[in-house]
Amino acid sequence: MEGQVANKVPAPLEPQPTEKLKNNTPKSIIYSIAEEQGVGYLINKEGPQTLAERYEARHKKEQYIQQENLEKIFKLTFDNTPSEKAKQIDPDWLNYFTTIAKTIRNHSMQQLWSRILKQEFLAPGSVSLKTLDTLRSMTHKEAQVFHKACTLSCFFGTDKSKKLLTALKTKHKFLPSLFAPTLNKLSLGNFSLPYSDLLILLELGLILKSELESGELTPGSPLPFNYQNHTYQLTPHQKGLSFTYYRLSPTGQEIAELLGSKTHEPFRETMLELLAPYFVIESQ
Template sequence: MNQEKKDTQSTVEAAAVPTVKTVKEESNTHIRSSRARTKELANQYGICHLISNSDKELADRTTARVQREAQHQQENLERIFKLAYDSCSDETAGEPDPDWLYHFSSLAKNIRNASMQKLWSRILKQEIISPGSTSLKALETLKNMTQREAQIFQRASTLTCHFGNDSSKKLLTGIKIRHSVLALLRSPSSDKLPLGNYQLPYSNLLVLMELGLLLRSELESGEINIESPLAFGYQASNYILKPTKKGVTLTYYRLSPTGQEIANLLGTRNNEPYKESLMELLCKHFIVEQGDSSQITLST
């Protein structure tokens, strides 16, 4: 009887003690090895014969892979056209060029990322409404962009402005003040607007230059005449700039023609922290008026 009681007690105590996994065992349940991931990808793309030792013939394996790829491409195109359809309303439609549509479809069929599919649907919609809006070069550039590169360009687009009679989008980098004739020996002073503070460091600018979306040279505007106010726009907001001194110029990078096309597809979207810094910089060197002629005064 005593032995039976001891056995029962031992069983209860054993059940009460939880099984403790080591850190290594715990992590292995959540982390896939590169070997396992490679096999998953091979299965996903129908090229796992030598890994899995399947008994299917080469011709059958090829047919299955091509069919699977064609199905994915069909699904991609259907999603893009559906997104374009859903975003359309009663706008007057044009007649897109058949060659453009063929080229568009041949590129868009391989776009699987959801956010990129949405962008391609905007291109399609714009081309239906206004044929010739997007060049084949812009399509090729978009096709070759990774998701990370697209995100960099999207961030850059939210920082673009335009000024004067030129509606092209630019990234303002600062204001330069050239000194009077009496101070010719002094170098112009600069008041910079650091784009790196808004998730667009110089390394990102180099990426956009490499993609052909941003011109490589930093440019400088002509001197802004005190007697001739300068029209200035940031996203959907319009202003008039009146210099408070002579010798003021703007420094900037300009989007390339291809960059302009793609940026126009993204529409307008403010980056509020950047806009605050932009207005602060402009108000140091200009009298800034909004489109309704009301003057902007920054609180101190």
């Protein structure tokens, strides 16, 4: 109607940064991370006005963080490497290492990367570029899963490669051709390593993709068996015994050597209980 003032819909007000930070809401988390990463300008309208200035500020901050990461890793390496045993490292390997290591911010992962650098100072050429690439693709959670797997690993016979024992297979004493072998399983899931975690390690290429079986063990013939720092001799009572297991890949083996040994006592006790009815077990 002529002369009547039309109703105007007010423009929505932009939320202020202080509103975004209330009560630790999901948006406040996004806001905080955006600020930390130097990309929060469009959220809070604070800081340098031009895109070029904001890019430069973020780039400098990233370089400072990378510098700090490398300094921490080298300091950990320096503190833990015997100076009288250190050797020169291949410069191309070192350049590849620093390109990756500068992005590592988690403290426990920095400790792992310092162990890699220490190992290379002690024995140049012992850590492959493929291993560095695998570690670069691993999250902290995945590294924890692999460390857990390593604490459950063993090796036996003359083969020193680490294995995850899954079962002891036993054939029927008298009529093995008529009865299927019995699987006396060692459930890794009972020790915080479920099959879903094994799938993660398979995907990363840290363990080989199929479950393997050892050859049939010879009755009366001692078999060297090692679990972490515990060494045994297993002498089979009977015919028809064999192990099933997952084997670490060469890359997994390299990384496992960097992690060192750590005994999971409940697992060790359970494993020995599984073996005891079928072997004479002698501690070395």
